[in-house]
Amino acid sequence: MTEPLLSRKPLYVQLAERLRGRIRSGEFADGRLPSYRSIMKEMGVALVTVRRALDTLEAEGLIERIQGSGTYIRGQRGQSSRRRKRTRMICYVSGTGTEASVGNFFSRMMRAAQAEAEKAGYSQVFAASRDDGIPLAIERGQADGILLGGTYDGGYPVGEFPPNAAEVNDQFVARLAAYGVPVVALSNHTAHASAHRVFADYPGIMRKALGLLASFGHKHIGFVSGPTVWPGFGKRLRAFREISAEMGIPVDERLIAEYQRLVFMDPKGAELTVGEMLSSGEPPTAMLVTSGSPSPALAAVEGQGLRIPDDISLISFSDHKVTGPGAELPADPEVPEFLTALEMPTARIGALGARRVIDLIEGKSFGEDERTITAQLSLRDGESVARARRHQEGEGHVP
Numbered sequence: 217m218t219e220p221l222l223s224r225k226p227l228y229v230q231l232a233e234r235l236r237g238r239i240r241s242g243e244f245a246d247g248r249l250p251s252y253r254s255i256m257k258e259m260g261v262a263l264v265t266v267r268r269a270l271d272t273l274e275a276e277g278l279i280e281r282i283q284g285s286g287t288y289i290r291g292q293r294g295q296s297s298r299r300r301k302r303t304r305m306i307c308y309v310s311g312t313g314t315e316a317s318v319g320n321f322f323s324r325m326m327r328a329a330q331a332e333a334e335k336a337g338y339s340q341v342f343a344a345s346r347d348d349g350i351p352l353a354i355e356r357g358q359a360d361g362i363l364l365g366g367t368y369d370g371g372y373p374v375g376e377f378p379p380n381a382a383e384v385n386d387q388f389v390a391r392l393a394a395y396g397v398p399v400v401a402l403s404n405h406t407a408h409a410s411a412h413r414v415f416a417d418y419p420g421i422m423r424k425a426l427g428l429l430a431s432f433g434h435k436h437i438g439f440v441s442g443p444t445v446w447p448g449f450g451k452r453l454r455a456f457r458e459i460s461a462e463m464g465i466p467v468d469e470r471l472i473a474e475y476q477r478l479v480f481m482d483p484k485g486a487e488l489t490v491g492e493m494l495s496s497g498e499p500p501t502a503m504l505v506t507s508g509s510p511s512p513a514l515a516a517v518e519g520q521g522l523r524i525p526d527d528i529s530l531i532s533f534s535d536h537k538v539t540g541p542g543a544e545l546p547a548d549p550e551v552p553e554f555l556t557a558l559e560m561p562t563a564r565i566g567a568l569g570a571r572r573v574i575d576l577i578e579g580k581s582f583g584e585d586e587r588t589i590t591a592q593l594s595l596r597d598g599e600s601v602a603r604a605r606r607h608q609e610g611e612g613h614v615p
Contacts, residue, residue: 311366328566398576
């Protein structure tokens with residue numbers, strides 16, 4: 217039974233909030249809201265309260281009322297997937313608009329998804345959605361399935377995210393799911409129940425990286441992260457903490473540097489952030505850079521008069537170098553060959569996502585425990601890891 221409206225706010229305001237939340241959660245999958253009478257009975261309110269609440273939602277552009285037909289989520293009238301004619305088209309929706317930047321992670325992922333889709337006879341259209349709007353290809357029922365690349369930024373400037381980024385992202389996924397076609401989120405850690413997800417196995421690769429550093433005697437390890445309001449960076453930091461605890465490696469909070477913006481937005485600010493961490497006390501003997509580009513960290517190390525790997529070892533995330541469909545772009549030029557790197561399976565994430573959405577379109581079913589696919593990262597050997605020359609206080613010197 218629905219909880220009664222108990223707040224001191226006017227009843228129509230409370231009802232509008234309740235309906236708004238249900239719409240954004242994807243509850244009305246066919247795009248149609250209950251009748252006035254059903255809402256009155258369910259919520260225990262008068263007709264005038266229902267009308268005023270719907271007036272509010274209509275003024276916001278969230279719903280539309282069609283005389284003699286009913287009340288619909290705007291743009292979703294008549295979009296039931298059972299009545300749609302197949303188009304064999306997939307809409308790739310950008311969470312941040314960065315796919316247009318040729319050569320970056322999301323551009324590669326999108327191209328690999330397109331190659332996989334075309335191999336199966338599907339076309340893929342790209343749509344950047346940065347103004348809280350649903351792409352027309354989806355509103356008009358022209359897409360059989362949806363791929364969502366990256367985390368939806370809620371209209372913030374490219375490379376920045378709202379403080380409640382996870383919530384904003386999940387609400388957007390719910391709005392996509394409400395159109396009644398399969399949604400597969402790529403490199404997006406949404407918790408929305410209807411979506412399928414494909415992302416990198418961060419705990420697995422963190423175990424490899426920390427295991428390598430531990431084998432060289434490193435126990436004083438710095439961690440460089442992008443903005444953790446972005447769920448992917450938050451997952452990497454949690455994996456670092458959890459695997460460190462599992463291996464008995466102490467985590468020094470002074471050695472965790474978090475960028476406030478993505479590297480390509482503010483490289484100088486990122487360099488200063490790492491520099492402050494390195495100068496906050498005893499420098500770490502090793503550092504993990506998980507922000508996507510190690511350039512600011514390398515500049516900060518040099519600025520502190522440290523040498524890699526003589527004074528400090530360094531492991532960085534990097535896009536995976538692959539061959540095959542979607543892999544014709546060059547490797548990330550900002551990841552020097554000498555670095556030991558955690559290689560992201562970029563093209564594989566895109567291809568796995570496209571394959572999953574096609575399977576869903578064609579009627580294949582999956583259990584709840586199969587909704588998430590994890591792609592394994594690899595550890596690329598380099599010359600940036602060496603035996604620790606300093607151990608933690610009391611452990612002495614390693615020659």
